Each structure stands twice: as structure tokens, then as C-alpha cells.
Amino acid sequence: MPEEQIDYMTAKIPMGRCGTLDEAASMITFILSPENSFTTGFCFDLSGGRATY
DSSP: OOHHHHHHHHHTOTTSSOOOHHHHHHHHHHHHSGGGTTOOOOOOOOSTTGGGO
């Protein structure tokens, strides 16, 4: 992807950066873990706040 496109997309993310693979993996690990056994379903926004625009 061109650097200009990455800069354009990143500028729209309130956190000011893209998420990392480790951050996504940590969230998935929590979702699948026994620590999350009471949750029956949810939507998790992994957009750094961009989805709220």
C-alpha cells in the first residue's frame, strides 16, 4: 500500500496509529479464555476509535 494511503488512513484513527497483530491476538486470547466465561456475545471495535466517525 502506498505510504500516502497509510498516512491518510492513520490520520483518521483517533489513537493516532494502527493496531498491532499482538494487540489483536491479545483480544482474541481473552475472548477465548476462561476469564471471559460469563460473556455470551459481543462486538468488539478493533479500529482505534475510527469506527465512530
